[in-house]
Amino acid sequence: SQKIEQNSEALNIQEGKTATLTCNYTNYSPAYLQWYRQDPGRGPVFLLLIRENEKEKRKERLKVTFDTTLKQSLFHITASQPADSATYLCALEEMNTGFQKLVFGTGTRLLVSP
Amino acid sequence: DGGITQSPKYLFRKEGQNVTLSCEQNLNHDAMYWYRQDPGQGLRLIYYSQIVNDFQKGDIAEGYSVSREKKESFPLTVTSAQKNPTAFYLCASTTGQGEETQYFGPGTRLLVL
Numbered sequence: 001s002q003k004i005e006q007n008s009e010a011l012n013i014q015e016g017k018t019a020t021l022t023c024n025y026t027n028y029s030p031a032y033l034q035w036y037r038q039d040p041g042r043g044p045v046f047l048l049l050i051r052e053n054e055k056e057k058r059k060e061r062l063k064v065t066f067d068t069t070l071k072q073s074l075f076h077i078t079a080s081q082p083a084d085s086a087t088y089l090c091a092l093e094e095m096n097t098g099f100q101k102l103v104f105g106t107g108t109r110l111l112v113s114p
Numbered sequence: 115d116g117g118i119t120q121s122p123k124y125l126f127r128k129e130g131q132n133v134t135l136s137c138e139q140n141l142n143h144d145a146m147y148w149y150r151q152d153p154g155q156g157l158r159l160i161y162y163s164q165i166v167n168d169f170q171k172g173d174i175a176e177g178y179s180v181s182r183e184k185k186e187s188f189p190l191t192v193t194s195a196q197k198n199p200t201a202f203y204l205c206a207s208t209t210g211q212g213e214e215t216q217y218f219g220p221g222t223r224l225l226v227l
Contacts, residue, residue, distance in 0.1 A: 008154065034215060043118075043204050043218030044157075089156065099164055100145070100208065101172075102216060106156040 002027040006090060006105040013080055014113055021075040021108045023090035028103075030092040033066055033073050038087045038107065047088075048075075080112045117141065118219035120205050125224045127192065127199060135190045135222045137205035143217070145210035146188040150174060151202040151221075160203075163188055164210055192224060200226050 005024045013019050023033070032051045036044035050057045050066040050073065057064050063076040077084050087107040094101045118139045127133045139146065145164050149157040159172030163182040177196025182188055188207075192199045202223050206216040 004156075041202075041221070041223070043206075043221050044216075045218070046215035049215065099162075100210070100214065101159065101162065103159075104149075104157040106154060 002103070004028070004090065004092060004103060004105040006088075006108045008106060008108070010109040010111055012111045012113065015081060017080055019077040019080045019084065019110055019112070021088050021110065023073040023075070023105055025071050025092055028071070028092050028094070029068075030094075032093055033064075034091045034093075034102065035062075035064055035073075035075050036089040036091060036104075038089060040087075044089055077110070080110075082112045082114055085110055085112050118205055118207055118217055120203075120219035120222050122222060123220070125222055126227050127224060128227050130194045132191055132193050133224070135192070135203055135205075135224070137188045137190065137219060138186055139188075139205075139207045139217075139219075140186060141207055141217060142185070143207035143209050144185070145208045146182070147206040147208075147216065148172070148178075148180065148188070148190045149204045149206065151204060157204065160190065199224050 003026045034049045035047045038044040048064045050064045061078045065074045087109045089107040090105045091102040094103050121136045147162045148160040151157050158174050160178050161180040163169035169182050179191045204221045205219040208214045
């Protein structure tokens with residue numbers, strides 16, 4: 001069966017350190033993968049999209065890698081700040097109907113302490 | 115400001131009652147989606163619509179209904195057949211052209227009295 005796995009345990013790190021979050025998937029062959037940020041009681045907000053032919057993508061302090069052999073994406077936040085504390089969701093596209101549908105992971109909660 | 119609005123922010127449902135959640139977008143997007151979010155389960159797709167007057171069931175459509183009479187609006191009705199409606203409901207939209215980000219509304223939290 002198809003599955004997307006993100007670490008359900010919260011990740012606690014100290015301010016200034018690099019946070020690394022993992023997204024593993026099975027039985028998908030996505031053309032791209034997305035990462036979203038969600039704050040408590042609010043809707044997710046898009047952060048980055050990485051395509052299957054891209055190894056790495058960066059945006060300011062954010063970096064995403066995509067390894068289609070390992071079926072894994074890593075999401076890095078460098079020089080983390082308390083304001084980065086949130087839940088981060090990965091999402092894969094599912095194109096079996098010829099129309100974009102996203103399948104979301106359960107998310108990993110990041111807590112950055114001062 | 116372009117975006118998606120959802121109302122109400124909190125909604126209470128009594129036993130046997132149907133309730134309707136509103137979702138409006140002014141992004142001129144063709145595609146709209148409804149998700150349900152439960153703790154520890156991520157987002158699950160309820161219904162989606164590619165164009166006006168057309169919609170398809172998602173993974174957990176039972177107990178829900180939708181309509182898409184206008185491009186801007188995609189209301190979700192939680193019927194009395196939905197036995198466990200307590201959840202956080204999110205509406206999203208995209209242009210429908212593929213490989214794109216989804217824009218989400220602020221969500222509606224539905225609670226059962």
